[in-house]
Amino acid sequence: MNYFPDEVIEHIFDFVTKQRDRNAVSLVCKSWCRIERFSRERVVIGNCYAISAERVIARFPGLKSLTLKGKPHFADFNLVPQGWGGSVDPWIEALAESRVGLEELRLKRMVVSDECLDLLSRSFLNFKSLVLVSCEGFTTDGLAAIAANCRFLRELDLQENEIDDHRGHWLSCFPDSCTSLVSLNFACLKGEINLAALVRLVARSPNLKVLRVNRAVPPDTLQKVLMQAPQLVDLGTGSYVLDPDSESYSKLKATILKCKSIKSLSGFLEVAPRSLPAFYPICLTLTSLNLSYAPGVHGSDLIKLIRQCGRLQRLWILDCIGDKGLAVVASTCKELQELRVFPSDPFGVGHAAVTEEGLVAISAGCPKLHSLLYFCQQMTNAALITVAKNCPNFIRFRLCILDPTKPDPVTMQPLDEGFGAIVQACKKLRRLSMSGLLTDQVFLYIGMYAEQLEMLSIAFAGDSDKGMLYVLNGCKKMRKLEIRDSPFGDGALLKDVGKYETMRSLWMSSCEVTLGGCKTLAMNMPGLNVEIINENDQMEFIIDDEQKVEKMYVYRTLVGPREDKPEFVWTL
């Protein structure tokens, strides 16, 4: 079958980088499968329970980069109890025992222990990159092991993790011989760090491009760090509280002028807004700005800052920018591709922070917008229809109205038509999450039009099983479906059980699904794990199949029920 020697085919496969494409290549014939698997270096496992570490290692012995995701997405919002699972330890142990020369590990929503960080740091001589997103279970002791033992470490990227900060000297554990750092992000750490050690580390890292510090790093240290690293491309400040009339401020301002490469700015975890102008010179070249952790910057200062950022492609801000501020964004940031507006006051009495007006302005001014996450007080159908017309290129559209069942305040109608317009116009839409008053009708539209949809998040929506069925029948590319507080039951769940094998996972919580329904699903589909999370009742007392299940998580797997379930999780 092969007209070329294996080496030539392997070289051709080098150009096939996307996992989806490599998977396709490996299905062509046995010899291509063999060549492909020995040459595959990067593997992404979207659900760590879908496969075992041993099988991954056996198939891809040349593995260098592994990405693993653990808990379901709704775990981000406290819907998955502590102890549910998602531990990376068995993976690290298996990899350490094997001959895999792991160089990069990227984890999302997993439980990581100090012990396994230590094992990781000692087992792979060439380990270069550790990226942890929304993980938990470890402390700064684990970081110390990574710092001390990974001699060629290039990247340590900690994004939004819950880390127990022992206020140790983990930063000082980087040996003097470590000069390879390219990316260091410890913004989520809550404790003190050794400031002098930080400055020395930066000074001996000529390749450092990304540096995001935590709250414990004051402006003085920031200035010293920037002096050592004017080549930085991505900067996250720590605490930025200083007096604009002070000498420290002038010094910092002068140093910032030397940092001509900064394209991405974030941080400002504490901030004195009057001192923000020191960063204006950088704003001209900024492509990414993240102020979502800076509640100290109020609307007017935000607006002044953003007026400087004409080249912005990505903007993450808090809703205190207001509709007027979003209008400024719309007129200034013509290159904007991704916008996230977070609620600055999740429990506050809503003084309309942002509404549909801001979104309409953005859609009119930023034609390249393709990714949106928008928390707002209200939304109208008319606005959504306009947005759909202005921006037909959405790939990700996530709208969260703070009052989850709020109708269109002008017409008092559900928002079915608005979201319907979005899915109809945006033919490339892959991810959608909705809120507001929504009936089965919106799901009819989704099933009809959202042909590329891969991930859908539903909360407090729909009237009957029909809603869920429209989606399951219509969205052929659906991979992740997560539903909470919606009236979908066994009828919808069981209509087409084969569908779930074409998807990565299904989450349903506070819906109408019963224990009997889940049991039926599990019985008919051995290739799925049907997990029930039930904290209220003891197992012995649940004999009633009519009982509604609190939380159900269904996912396809090649390795059967998992062994590490806590007592409140049952696999049926």
Added chain:
Amino acid sequence: MGLRAAAHSSSSSIDSSNHPDPDLDGLLPKPSGSSSSSSLSHKINGGSNSRNSRRSTHTRTDLSTDLRLGLSISPSHHSDLSSTTSSPREEALVSWPPIKSILRSTLSGKSENYHHQNSSLFVKVYMEGIPIGRKLNLFAHDGYDALITTLSLMFKTTILCPDNNHVHSEKYYVLTYEDQEGDWMLVGDVPWEIFLTTVKRLKITRADRC
């Protein structure tokens, strides 16, 4: 030989934007072409309930889950969760709006409106037929159950829970509240946290009025 360098976005995110590919297509068995066509017999929950009562059922179930969430978390995990004085229980209660815990705790430290353990929200409570009202601290309660229990004791009467079927009779009472827009609403439809932001005062009215 080192890992072939791939273009690294500076924020190195591991979300679906960078990895839109399905997991291990090559490994998984081909899904069966035809779905399980025979409808599996079971008792289907009729979708004929009014949405409001269904919603309040979901809300209450979710709230009781969240309450237990709070109780089952070990203190050590939450020792660093937030720099505010909010208790681990209050932290754990919140699943709406859907933002990450770490962002929530950052913002709650700064938000003036966030209710710390020390603060209170006293609202007036009247019972139909009784001219003198009482006052009640809503922040001292962690959900609708607790609220109704307290009020039942305070007014020595039976107040129906929002998820029971309404009994239209003179004997029973229901709990209503006035919201920020001046409308009188039945208590229990929205998540507790949202209720706290919109409630102005409470009234215990006869069930046959609703």
